Amino acid sequence: MDAEMTGATETILSPSSTAVDISPDKDCGILKEIIKEGDGIETPAHGSRVFVHYVGTLTDGTKFDSSRDRGKPFEFNLGKGNVIKSWDVGVATMKKGEVAVFTCKSEYAYGKNGNPPTIPPDATLIFEIEVIDWTGEDLSQKKDGGIIRYQITKGEGSSTPNEGAIVEVTIVGKHGDRVFEERELSYPLGEGSEFGICDGLERAIEKFRKGEKSRIELKAKYAFKEEGNSELNIPPNADIIYEVELKNFEKAKESWSLDSAEKIEQAKFFKEKGTNYFKTEKYPLALKMYKKVVSFTEFDSGFQGDLDTERKALLVVGYLNLALCHLKLQDHVEARDQCDEALKLEPSSEKGLFRRGQANLGLGEPERAKADFEAVLKLEPNNKAAANNVILCNKKIKEQEGREKKIYANMFEKFAQRDREKEEEWRRNQPDVMKTLGEWGQDEREREMTDFERENPNILMLNSTSDEFKNM
């Protein structure tokens, strides 16, 4: 082994003819030479936590870095761009126990900048890497090994679904050797609980790329916890395994990374989704979708001309549909506020006025509701629904008046009663002036007169003899 190593050192400076080009573009940017074959055929999957020892050398033989000097293997997540390109490519080809030498051109290392102070510009680097071991990728937030991913098929691209993204997944759940569920579904990430997807699995899917298939090992606390799941026959505190494939997803975009046309596109996309959910009476979901429509369109920077007209139209629709969802969910205050927003942009929106009318009616404000419905009728005299609602409002107003009369009839008497009670209580709570004064007076009497008092006895409006103080 030692002899092999020294042999390797000599060839380091220029790669031998047996070196294989493993660079993705076949430009001889990464040459690999196996020094010691590894075990088996398995190589670490994308995302694995890999443990290696390595020695880095410049072409002139200067050693610039070595994990052995630090006394601990170097560890990193493979394929995440955390390390220089040649490493992500190179280590992915290695088996457990393998030792190989990589000759990396600067394009796959530190480029024309170099990495001061150790790596000069445009330097070719030589790494001797030994793969010690790897584990799945720990996806848990606390890094407690509760959610481990082993990738089976690598996904494409670099983007992963975020909160709110609609993901299409196939999942196979196993407890020990028993498959407890197997299904295909599409749902918005972050709402897994509604769809029987446990916390840990959700967290894992967040890290998937499109097309990726992985095995996810979950500790009980990220799965069915101490309760277990009787339906799926999962006992309490059971660790489980899922095999998950993310077939596709529609990312919930951060509006910052989009230009105006893309924002419109996203807004439309979510409008569609919202409408679908609305039709199937999934109002909370529809609400979420419409909120996104608003978030993509509410700021006007960067929108011009037609695009801006479209943006405004979408925004109004967003507000109006939000209002509708809120109405369905009996959340009248929100509904009214959303209508207000819509009407700010489009004061003569029939739908806006109508829905605000409904919201006001729901809030027990028939007067205001009536004004809204009447405004609708002014715009569209043939709107029967509005006309009916005006009648309804009138009825409500009357009812309310009746009720109010009853309430008010008693009210004055009640108020008067309450005032009396209050006064009485106030009186009770007042300190008894006479009594306390007595006490205070007691103090007065017990102390000797001051010189001042003696000289000016009249100041207390008593007779001048000092005795009178004592016997007051």
Add this chain to the structure above:
Amino acid sequence: MSVQSTDLCVELSTILVKCLTSGRTDDALSAIYNAKYDQCLKDRSLDIIPSISKFLIQETIDNSPEVFDCCETLLKEIAQKANPEEALLEFLEQAENLDDDVKFLALLKPLQIVLFKLPNRRGQSLEWCLHMIRFHVTSLPVPKSHRLEGEERKLLDSDPCICRITNVYKGVLDFYKPFVNEVSLRQKAEYQKNTQRNMLVCFIFQLLRQPLAILDLECDGKSSSATRFVAEELLTFLSHLVGDLMIFLEYAETREMEKSGKNENNFATQSDDEIPILSVAVLYYLILGEHIQLNEVPCVYSPLYIFQRSLYLVVVLLKHLEELVVRKGLLLANAILAMLSEGSVPYTLLESPVHKEFVESLSKVMIYCDVENFRKYAVPLLRSYLFKFDVKGQYLLMSNLPAVVNHAGIMGYLIMLLKDMIINTLDSDLISPFFTGKALYDLISEYCSLSHGVETDLIENADQIISALNLIRFLSLRDQKNKTGMWDYVGVLEESMLEPLREGIKLSRAHYKLKLRDLEEEKRNAVLNDKGRISKSDVTITVGGQQLPNLPYENKVAVIMSALNAFDLMESLLSRVNECIDSGPLKS
């Protein structure tokens, strides 16, 4: 316990106190070395320690240093002979004294001795000690903000608070050292999980925060601050404990995710702040900005990864109020930007919300920071940051920035940068779709517009307006062949910016002239005081939406004159722009 031992113990205490009081240090020492007291030292350290430690005060050092030294020797001896558990508790109790560093520092050594006598059951005891130390260190008073600029910062080293802090840290480092060495990876220690190592790492991070974070840790080649030595030592410890110092970037990532998901996610609410994020930020400032231990950092990390992860740490630093923390943020930002070449950052990174936060906090420093140096330092950072992105990234940033910064000065600066980006586009063989045609027009109309049309306050927005005019003029001269497609939009631009501006200048000038006349009239009518000056002026001037405080006449005139000058400048630029447009190739 035997009566005899109790008696002996009282006897020893009495002797020691007597000797120390009268300065007979030799007698005190011979008493402690006397074997007859060994048993009582072993059993009754609890009673003896306080009688010695009460001499550990500044007064003793000043008046009779030999007594102080003797006390230290005595305590070390007791630490050796005493029952370690008992002595530990007593030493800890004595050391817990926040007003006095003397006692605290003097007791660290005996504590260390005691801990080394507990090799197998050290965990909990060491944790207590480290807690006590951390508490002492973090409670040290910190110097007031001095707003020192440039060289003046060196004065900080003589601030009494800082001397005290440095002094305490030095003592603490000595305390840590043997424990660190014991589990150091460099000493071929096992690298597997180890409680003592983890504990030390956690507490070293605590020491990197308050008060170290707000001190000057810089080194300008020749002189370095005294506190920097402390920082260097702490990083050496860390490096010996964990090997790869970059590993904490993953921790920063976790924290960043937690933060961004906080609103929706209850998952994240973990309050056990074992490693404060500010400490992580200070750590990477020291490594990347100050190059401490940089040689030990693995040379395989991708600069882009370091940039991405550290940007969040920069935001953490910039959001602090203490200026030396802000400065660390600026220096870290500078360091991570220097690692990247222009155009090398892909736009996809912008998906992370940290970029918005970065620009926000950086522009806050640019505008509001109290220290002029820092404001000036921040400006080129913004430029450097923008140009690190690929063209699409630059475009996305430029189109989103106006909503974030909203300050005429920065807008003016950004317009200059926009000009540079357009030049890059014009110079490249491949015409990018971002700085040409409609996309470019969208940008220009965002930057070159009057926020309130004719009524825009021209003085408040002067920087932006002048930059905008320069940009349009530049484009019309440089792009004669309509490579950018700008000429297609000239008409719209005239309508939305140039015309209202001409009108605006006219109105503003008339307004200011009127004010000037008012002032002159006031001067004529006013009663002159004995120095021949007008003491008070009632004409009010409003600039940038704010009414100027009641200035004397001369100042008001000066303000008006400078405004009128600005209008002249704008007008001449405007007419130059119009000329260029009129003689342009595609103007029909």
